[in-house]
Amino acid sequence: MKNLHIIEHPLIKSKITQIRRKETATKMFKELVSEISSLMCYEITRDLEVEEIEIETPVQKTIGYHIKGDDLVLVPILRAGLGMIEGIQNLIPNAKTGHIGVYRDHDTLQPVEYLCKLPLLMENRNVIVLDPMLATGGSAVKAIDILKEHNVKSIRLACLVGCPEGVEFLHKHHPDVAIYLAAMDEKLNENGYIVPGLGDAGDRLFGTQ
Numbered sequence: 294m295k296n297l298h299i300i301e302h303p304l305i306k307s308k309i310t311q312i313r314r315k316e317t318a319t320k321m322f323k324e325l326v327s328e329i330s331s332l333m334c335y336e337i338t339r340d341l342e343v344e345e346i347e348i349e350t351p352v353q354k355t356i357g358y359h360i361k362g363d364d365l366v367l368v369p370i371l372r373a374g375l376g377m378i379e380g381i382q383n384l385i386p387n388a389k390t391g392h393i394g395v396y397r398d399h400d401t402l403q404p405v406e407y408l409c410k411l412p413l414l415m416e417n418r419n420v421i422v423l424d425p426m427l428a429t430g431g432s433a434v435k436a437i438d439i440l441k442e443h444n445v446k447s448i449r450l451a452c453l454v455g456c457p458e459g460v461e462f463l464h465k466h467h468p469d470v471a472i473y474l475a476a477m478d479e480k481l482n483e484n485g486y487i488v489p490g491l492g493d494a495g496d497r498l499f500g501t502q
């Protein structure tokens with residue numbers, strides 16, 4: 294499917310398996326989410342712009358490359374997206390961070406926006422939206438609607454676990470947004486949870502279940 298990247302790698306596969314396990318406790322869950330996000334970052338940023346810079350090695354002058362990271366904004370969808378920040382920021386320290394708070398109403402499964410705090414001058418920014426779960430896709434579509442109101446330059450969506458329903462909904466509303474997943478699961482169950490999934494990502498990250 295166009296604009297869908299499922300990042301296949303043995304390290305990602307085994308770490309995703311560990312976060313799926315119901316006995317994986319909060320500390321380990323948090324560390325694994327961060328590590329998987331770092332590993333995914335390699336693929337998500339493959340076409341990031343670099344600029345040439347002249348540097349000097351101990352031997353001679355040469356041309357090197359510098360990531361134009363300061364036009365990059367990471368936007369976690371609160372709460373669970375927060376768990377993906379550190380792993381990516383470790384690799385791109387000059388990326389800025391904005392926050393969008395959206396929660397899914399438990400009864401209707403509809404997204405409810407409660408916070409939007411973005412860096413200034415979003416017009417020229419390339420954005421990576423972060424959320425571990427792409428279930429119905431409602432939360433991601435809502436967050437991307439908000440970002441488009443700020444006329445950002447480009448948007449990518451990085452999630453750990455997705456499902457066909459969420460991917461389809463996202464593509465229908467935002468066909469221009471590339472989706473990166475570490476795993477594509479089977480389906481949604483009758484409660485709107487991804488199957489087999491990993492449960493409620495926010496609750497598992499913050500120990501609130």
Ligand code: PRP
Nearest residue numbers: 371372373396397428429430431432495
């Ligand atoms: C979870 C998850 C996504 C959303 C996915 O958040 O982190 O944001 O559900 O579901 P959707 O694709 O059907 O919208 P939740 O609403 O549980 O909020 P939380 O992160 O604060 O726990």
Ligand code: URA
Nearest residue numbers: 428486487492493494
């Ligand atoms: N949100 C989650 O955290 N998990 C799911 O399976 C679906 C939505």
